Amino acid sequence: MIDSFDGLSTRLIIEGGRRLEGTLHAPGAKNAALPIMAAAILAEGETVLHRVPRITDVDVMTAILESLGARVREQPGGTMVIDTSxxxxxxxxxxxxxxxNASFDVTGALIARFGRAEVPQPGGCVIGPRAVDLHLRGFEALGVEIDLEHGAIIANAPSLNGATIALAKRSVGATKNIMLAATKARGTTVIENAALEPEVVDLADFLCAMGxxxxxxxTPTxxxxxVRKLxxxxxxxxxxxxxxxTYLIAGAIxxxxxxxxxxxPAMLEALADKLRATGAAVDAQGVSVRVQGIPAWKPVDVVTAPYPGFATDLQAPFVAYLSLAKGTSLVEETIFDARFVYVSELARMGADIK
Structure with a gap:
């Protein structure tokens, strides 16, 4: 049950102890929808997106696009029409x-469209700040001049020229932003050590559909x-x-x-392997994944990693699952330093976590 209070916030009231059963479809991926919405800036005309999730982050990105002059219409069934002409x-x-945080995705698109962008450093993430230095180095390699004024990043590109850009570490955000800026650069751009995430692939496929x-x-490259026009x-x-x-973990727990x-199912292979290791039954066939929980499950060690490794975004629900395992598990977070901020709350509920 969702209960509104103080006029500003909501709280969830959960009555536990019930076995979850059923079949459902996952909504559209937030981490794909947001950069794709930003990429619509590159188009000359209307873009129609399907399976856009109905979440607050999408509402904020919609407002950002409208603030830049775009016209956005939402239609039933998760369809969105974006006119950026x-x-x-x-x-x-x-x-x-x-x-x-994903608001910074508009930077690469604005640079490609206008040769200029003035974007405040992004916010909105409870797991801490996310550095954009890799984005900026990539832009500079393409010929973009970068200045920082009053907390905003000022990007000016008299011309955009293709370059070979080797990322110091694999970064989803930098891969996306460099790819957006490079779509209209002269010549060829090569991103080495690029992120492999399905959301990066989806953005690239969307851009290809735009021309x-x-x-x-x-792949890593x-x-x-x-091109001149999209x-x-x-x-x-x-x-x-x-x-x-998250639904699969909820089913197992x-x-x-x-x-x-x-x-x-390949998108969830790392999670499926860990669930199986605890004793849960996971069956992946065609375009579906099924989990069947068991009364008592074994501990397992987990290390988060970039795709195709264990997703950092699934670490928290999986720790909740492991807190009820019959034994001790070790979980190592390698992506975000502040990702364990929730642990004290699980401890208040009786979890033994050190």
């Missing part, structure tokens, strides 16, 4: 950007041949592997029987 600003307001020339998405297109956002994985349909 009237976009006339390269400076989204701080009041919106500060609410959403971009990108190859190698889903992505190649972008710049057009609107129609695209369906991939399912959200984090939401799907309640000893239930839960099936997720309409998604590629």
């Amino acid at each position: 009237s976009v006339n600003s390269y400076a989204p307001p701080y009041a919106l950007v500060s609410r959403l 971009a020339r990108i190859r190698g998405q889903g 992505i190649t972008i041949d710049g 057009h609107g297109c129609e695209h369906t956002v991939i399912p959200d592997r984090v939401v799907a994985g 309640t000893g239930g029987d839960v099936t997720l349909q309409g998604l590629d």
